[in-house]
Amino acid sequence: MIQLQNFINGRLVPPAAGRYLPLIEPATGHPFGQVPDSDAADVNAAVQAAEAALPAWRALPAEERGRRLVRLAELIELNLDRLARAESQDNGKPLSLARTLDIPRAASNFAFFGTAAQHFSTEAHVQEGVAINYTVRHPLGVVACISPWNLPLYLFTWKIAPALAVGCCVVAKPSEITPYTAFLLSELVQEAGFPAGVLNIVHGTGPGVGQALVEHPGIRAISFTGGTKTGELIARSAAPRFKKLSLELGGKNPNLIFADCDLAEAVRTSLRSSFANQGQICLCGSRIFVERSIYEQFKTEFLAQVQTLTIGDPLDEATRQGALVSEAHLLKVLSYIELARQDGGRLLAGGQRVQLPGRCAEGYFLQPTVFEGLAPDCRVNQEEIFGPVVTLTPFDTEEEALRWANSTEYGLSATIWTRNVTRAHRVAQQLHAGVVWVNTWLHRDLRTPFGGMKNSGVGREGGLEALRFFTEAQNVCVKL
Numbered sequence: 001m002i003q004l005q006n007f008i009n010g011r012l013v014p015p016a017a018g019r020y021l022p023l024i025e026p027a028t029g030h031p032f033g034q035v036p037d038s039d040a041a042d043v044n045a046a047v048q049a050a051e052a053a054l055p056a057w058r059a060l061p062a063e064e065r066g067r068r069l070v071r072l073a074e075l076i077e078l079n080l081d082r083l084a085r086a087e088s089q090d091n092g093k094p095l096s097l098a099r100t101l102d103i104p105r106a107a108s109n110f111a112f113f114g115t116a117a118q119h120f121s122t123e124a125h126v127q128e129g130v131a132i133n134y135t136v137r138h139p140l141g142v143v144a145c146i147s148p149w150n151l152p153l154y155l156f157t158w159k160i161a162p163a164l165a166v167g168c169c170v171v172a173k174p175s176e177i178t179p180y181t182a183f184l185l186s187e188l189v190q191e192a193g194f195p196a197g198v199l200n201i202v203h204g205t206g207p208g209v210g211q212a213l214v215e216h217p218g219i220r221a222i223s224f225t226g227g228t229k230t231g232e233l234i235a236r237s238a239a240p241r242f243k244k245l246s247l248e249l250g251g252k253n254p255n256l257i258f259a260d261c262d263l264a265e266a267v268r269t270s271l272r273s274s275f276a277n278q279g280q281i282c283l284c285g286s287r288i289f290v291e292r293s294i295y296e297q298f299k300t301e302f303l304a305q306v307q308t309l310t311i312g313d314p315l316d317e318a319t320r321q322g323a324l325v326s327e328a329h330l331l332k333v334l335s336y337i338e339l340a341r342q343d344g345g346r347l348l349a350g351g352q353r354v355q356l357p358g359r360c361a362e363g364y365f366l367q368p369t370v371f372e373g374l375a376p377d378c379r380v381n382q383e384e385i386f387g388p389v390v391t392l393t394p395f396d397t398e399e400e401a402l403r404w405a406n407s408t409e410y411g412l413s414a415t416i417w418t419r420n421v422t423r424a425h426r427v428a429q430q431l432h433a434g435v436v437w438v439n440t441w442l443h444r445d446l447r448t449p450f451g452g453m454k455n456s457g458v459g460r461e462g463g464l465e466a467l468r469f470f471t472e473a474q475n476v477c478v479k480l
């Protein structure tokens with residue numbers, strides 16, 4: 001049994017009240033450790049440490065700060081296997097996915113922002129013969145980064161890296177459901193030579209630590225990824241305190257598959273966008289709209305490939321579908337499967353909990369599930385399920401596909417499959433989605449703005465957007 005600790009002022013410390021929560025391995029359903037159940041006292045200690053570290057950290061040249069971030073990226077790469085195993089054990093995702101996606105991306109986040117800060121230049125506006133204005137971007141101060149359980153280290157570092165790069169000090173809270181790699185990161189932060197207090201990691205629940213962080217007067221900004229309801233709670237409590245917010249929330253993303261697409265590629269990639277990480281990525285395409293003339297062919301080929309997804313022990317190299325993150329989440333996803341049945345959906349694949357032999361007998365496994373015959377406005381097609389459940393729906397015209405695609409409260413991402421370049425651009429412009437992919441999915445360039453429209457979020461992360469978010473612009477006007 002491992003016991004995680006908070007990371008405050010450069011040291012691993014137990015929670016002030018001495019309380020812990022169990023850590024459950026989703027693949028087995030059994031506890032394997034404990035995580036601090038911290039409270040406002042721990043948050044307060046972390047904010048104080050960050051405030052004390054701030055003057056020296058922000059005064060360092062960007063190159064010096066960047067050097068530490070790049071060193072941390074190297075240490076993550078050196079510890080790839082250990083971190084990937086921890087991520088898989090904690091979250092239930094296939095080890096192969098953690099090794100090829102989650103942990104490499106965590107390293108890239110630090111490497112990218114470690115160097116990006118050095119390219120963050122100052123704007124100047126010249127009023128000929130009258131004045132010169134220049135804009136200085138000061139680090140905001142002490143900021144909070146709150147991340148979810150689906151891509152634990154990947155999203156934790158995506159927030160922390162730009163904040164540190166511009167000279168902010170951070171108090172970060174990983175999900176209490178998947179805190180293991182954030183804990184391992186604290187050890188690497190020490191090794192990378194970060195001064196004490198620059199990055200603090202406080203473990204605990206949303207209502208305990210998360211809320212205390214959001215409400216703390218020393219916190220100037222909050223970068224949050226998670227559920228839309230939680231985002232709303234955070235926005236409510238941050239508003240009277242005028243804190244800056246970046247909210248990356250839920251999605252109910254459409255895949256629009258036109259008859260002129262490369263069908264084999266559309267099927268292969270739609271399989272990934274449906275079931276990668278057991279469908280627990282906010283960018284997963286859970287509503288697949290297919291032009292009627294190729295609907296039956298797409299369906300046949302898609303269902304054939306669904307059968308090839310091996311459900312198994314996440315530590316097994318052959319596994320393509322691991323466990324869902326928790327029993328509560330499994331029950332939530334199963335309740336949507338039941339709802340789809342009640343609403344008259346035809347079950348084409350899956351729909352059942354899976355019991356594996358051996359050590360995974362009590363794990364939270366679910367078959368990849370496909371329905372058809374559901375109305376685009378039913379709850380299953382409108383609400384975020386965040387699991388391996390997708391619906392297939394035929395469409396007749398581009399206009400109809402767009403109307404259904406845009407019919408939810410969400411607007412995170414969308415994928416278009418077509419060989420017609422004109423149509424691709426035309427449809428992309430009309431989609432209510434912050435991220436649109438054409439003939440690909442989850443293709444990421446860390447320089448691009450990332451975030452959602454409508455109830456999928458507020459603000460954009462990535463590249464310059466993230467660097468700007470963690471800074472305050474100050475204009476200086478010099479009369480000539």
Ligand SMILES: NC(=O)C1=CN([C@@H]2O[C@H](COP(=O)(O)OP(=O)(O)OC[C@H]3O[C@@H](n4cnc5c(N)ncnc54)[C@H](O)[C@@H]3O)[C@@H](O)[C@H]2O)C=CC1
Nearest residue numbers: 147148174175205206207210211226227230249250282386
């Ligand atoms: N990336 C995404 O889009 C994600 C979406 N979800 C959606 O949200 C649903 C609920 O999942 P949860 O684990 O409950 O996500 P959540 O939104 O509650 O958790 C995300 C993070 O926010 C923290 N948090 C929770 N309440 C808070 C509060 N009042 N103040 C500050 N921080 C708080 C959590 O401790 C965690 O670190 C999922 O079923 C899924 O539909 C969940 C996780 C990620």
Ligand SMILES: O=C(O)/C=C/C=C(\O)C(=O)O
Nearest residue numbers: 150225248281282283444
């Ligand atoms: O930045 C990315 O590449 C992916 C982000 C994914 C999420 O924000 C999510 O699944 O919550």
